[in-house]
Each structure stands twice: as structure tokens, then as C-alpha cells.
Amino acid sequence: MxxxxxxxxxxxxxxxxxxxxxxxxxxxxxxxxxxxxxxxxxxxxxxxxxxxxxxxxxxxxxxxxxxxSGIFCTVSLHHGSLRVETNHSPHHHLVCTGCRSITDIAAGDLGLPVKAHKLRGGFLAQRYAVDVLGLCPECQKSVS
Amino acid sequence: MxxxxxxxxxxxxxxxxxxxxxxxxxxxxxxxxxxxxxxxxxxxxxxxxxxxxxxxxxxxxxxxxxxxSGIFCTVSLHHGSLRVETNHSPHHHLVCTGCRSITDIAAGDLGLPVKAHKLRGGFLAQRYAVDVLGLCPECQKSVS
DNA sequence: TTGACAAACGATAATAATTATCGTTTACTA
DNA sequence: TAGTAAACGATAATTATTATCGTTTGTCAA
The missing domain is CATH 1.10.10.10 (Winged helix-like DNA-binding domain superfamily/Winged helix DNA-binding domain)
Structure with a gap:
């Protein structure tokens, strides 16, 4: 070095x-x-x-x-253990980086494709899963 | 029942x-x-x-x-163990449901907000992490 | 510099989550 | 209804991760 x-x-x-x-x-x-x-x-x-x-x-x-310290990120901020998705309607997740809670939000207004389609590179996209990372109201309080 | x-x-x-x-x-x-x-x-x-x-x-x-059987989903299809994100440029992930490989794609063309902002409900959104779930070219071969 | 003190280290025990094994029981098909 | 594969329960084994603890090493002030 x-x-x-x-x-x-x-x-x-x-x-x-x-x-x-x-x-x-x-x-x-x-x-x-x-x-x-x-x-x-x-x-x-x-x-x-x-x-x-x-x-x-x-x-x-x-x-x-x-x-x-924010020098590197993790790929996934989800719970480390297996979780089952019980909400069958299209939705995404609010993932709190403070308490690691996951809350559902309706997919509706994100405007991402719903049908399966091929991307350049040949990857067959079937579903988009969006995690919105941030702080839930509770954790915002403890930070400030 | x-x-x-x-x-x-x-x-x-x-x-x-x-x-x-x-x-x-x-x-x-x-x-x-x-x-x-x-x-x-x-x-x-x-x-x-x-x-x-x-x-x-x-x-x-x-x-x-x-x-x-597709009757339920998992919340996260990522590797079950901790993974470090070494790519510092804004990007998202192609997650293969077949072999669980994760490939990066540039964030550029997804048009999601980059600045932190509050959502209705009070959640403070800091970053969007999008997983595109589907099949990589290799796994498409083995399925067909 | 040096000396005190907290932070970091290495070894390893402990824990948590998950999977594998295996003998027994049960559902499905002929 | 008998044979067979699938499913079950108990539990050992594995994997990933975290905690503990005695020792070593940075950091900071004198």
C-alpha cells in the first residue's frame, strides 16, 4: 500500500x-x-x-x-432468518435501518413492470421487489 | 375449517x-x-x-x-448469510430465483428518487434497493 | 517519549437458525 | 386393501454468527 x-x-x-x-x-x-x-x-x-x-x-x-460507519453496505438489510410473505397482493417493503422492521406498502404507484420480460443481458425479469430503506417514525425519534 | x-x-x-x-x-x-x-x-x-x-x-x-410450489413467497430471496456490498456506485440487483446468484445493474434508468424524503405515514426514505427477481440465462436453460 | 485506559485482538465457547438422518406412520394408487 | 413413496417426529449435525475473556495494542495527555 x-x-x-x-x-x-x-x-x-x-x-x-x-x-x-x-x-x-x-x-x-x-x-x-x-x-x-x-x-x-x-x-x-x-x-x-x-x-x-x-x-x-x-x-x-x-x-x-x-x-x-457507512463505509460499506450490506446487500440485504432484512431479518437474517427466513420470513414468509403472507401478503399476496403486489406490494413493496419499507425496511427500517434502525429497528429492522419491515412494513408493507402497496406497489401501485411505483410504475414498475408487472409482466415478465427479458432485460439486456438475457436476464428474465419476473417480479420487482423494492425495499425502501430508511427510518420508521419511532427510530427517527431516537436518532434526534 | x-x-x-x-x-x-x-x-x-x-x-x-x-x-x-x-x-x-x-x-x-x-x-x-x-x-x-x-x-x-x-x-x-x-x-x-x-x-x-x-x-x-x-x-x-x-x-x-x-x-x-409458489403457494407462498419468502420476503427476501438473497443469500441467507451476510454479504458485503463492494460496489459503491448506485445500482440494483438481479436476483436469480434458480441459483440465487446476485448480479448488479446500474441504477440510472429506474428513475427512483435519490434524495431522502418523507413518505405518507412518516417513514423517512433514504435509499431505494430494487431486486429484480427472475432467472439468469444459465437457469433459463435448465428450466426449458 | 511514556504511561494509563479504552479499544481491538485471538481463541474459543455459546447461541440461533436451519438442515440432515432415520426409524415409524400415513396417504395415494393400483 | 396392500404396496410404496411421501411425510412425520425426534433429534443429531451443521452453519452462521455472536459473546466472553484474557492479552495486546492504539491513542492521548502529561
Missing amino acids: TIAEANEFRALCDRAGIAVTHQRQVIYQVLSGMHGHPSPEEVYGRVKVRIPAISLATVYKNIHVFIE | TIAEANEFRALCDRAGIAVTHQRQVIYQVLSGMHGHPSPEEVYGRVKVRIPAISLATVYKNIHVFIE
Whole structure:
């Protein structure tokens, strides 16, 4: 890593109010160099090459730190466990990033296609699922 | 349950090619009577009132059977484990219901709001995450 | 610099969610 | 109504994640 990169990471940590550690920096660099949607286990595998003694728990902890600091996002903010959709009418979800609650909203006014159709690239789109991420009224109170 | 309801469920199972069992019917009825996004554990709790001897595994198995048959959906079709978003540019996801792969698409042409704003109901919308559910080119081959 | 203190680390136990196994029971078809 | 595959219940196993705890390491003020 260059001096510039190191300084950039230091500034990032300052802003987030977290300490600059070797492990944290390597996890950050590995994440930045990956594309797609890696799992903690995959990140661990790559970090281990550079820091063989690192613990999986450290990788998990730092990924969460990065997410809380807004440095990275998660792909899905839904509940971690299986949930069944009991609302059969077309609708989307308000997902609260504070309390992780999920509320339904009618699909009607979003104007997305309802029929299956092919996208450029050959993907057959069957259904659009929109998550509106934000804060529910309750969580807005606790933030302010 | 009424005779009509029983017949309706029987027809449903016929179409799905699955056997009609007492447990399956009660799980179906309980699911149909719940709103929101219940977890298997919650479904189990309610089913147990009517069939005290039922096993949690049976609830899991039947929820999966219902999902595979298209009788119910899952709230999220993403990987069950934590995934980190490494693509920092605004984009959405093509989620394949066959192989569960997630591919990025640029957000540009979806025309959804980018700025945070309040929705009726008081929810503060900060970001839209759109999943386009469907089949990737590979999985379209295996289906046909 | 250095010394105190909080933050972070590594190892690993614990927990939660889910799936697999397997012997028994039950529904479906001939 | 008998044979067979599917479904069931009990429970072990697995996977993903989090908590605990003793040790080490940054950070910040003196």
C-alpha cells in the first residue's frame, strides 16, 4: 500500500471515530479489492493470506464496524432468518435501518413492470421487489 | 375449517403434486391467517396450539414445500448469510430465483428518487434497493 | 517519549437458525 | 386393501454468527 492509501485510510478511521489497526486496514483493502457480494468467510480467506494469525471473529467485527460507519453496505438489510410473505397482493417493503422492521406498502404507484420480460443481458425479469430503506417514525425519534 | 376450505386445499395440493396431510393443512391455514412476515418459529408456535405433537422440522419442511410450489413467497430471496456490498456506485440487483446468484445493474434508468424524503405515514426514505427477481440465462436453460 | 485506559485482538465457547438422518406412520394408487 | 413413496417426529449435525475473556495494542495527555 502506498503512503497516500495509508493516509486515506487513517482519515477514514478518524471520521468514523475508530482506531487504525493493521488488521482493520488489511480487511478494508481486501474488501475494496473484491467485487460482487462477498461473505465474511470469503473475506476471511483472503485476509488470512496476508495475516495468517487473524481470527474470523475479527473479520466479522470489522465488517460490522465498516457497515455501522457507512463505509460499506450490506446487500440485504432484512431479518437474517427466513420470513414468509403472507401478503399476496403486489406490494413493496419499507425496511427500517434502525429497528429492522419491515412494513408493507402497496406497489401501485411505483410504475414498475408487472409482466415478465427479458432485460439486456438475457436476464428474465419476473417480479420487482423494492425495499425502501430508511427510518420508521419511532427510530427517527431516537436518532434526534 | 369448512368443507369448501378443505376442498380448496385439496385442489391446491393436487396442483402442486404434494400429499394432503393434517399437519400441512394446519400450517397452511395458520400462514393464511397471519399477516406481516412471520418466521418459521412463529408459525410453529401457532401450529403447536392445534397440533401439540408437531415437530419444528415439519414446519420448516412444509414452509419450503409451499415456497417451492409458489403457494407462498419468502420476503427476501438473497443469500441467507451476510454479504458485503463492494460496489459503491448506485445500482440494483438481479436476483436469480434458480441459483440465487446476485448480479448488479446500474441504477440510472429506474428513475427512483435519490434524495431522502418523507413518505405518507412518516417513514423517512433514504435509499431505494430494487431486486429484480427472475432467472439468469444459465437457469433459463435448465428450466426449458 | 511514556504511561494509563479504552479499544481491538485471538481463541474459543455459546447461541440461533436451519438442515440432515432415520426409524415409524400415513396417504395415494393400483 | 396392500404396496410404496411421501411425510412425520425426534433429534443429531451443521452453519452462521455472536459473546466472553484474557492479552495486546492504539491513542492521548502529561
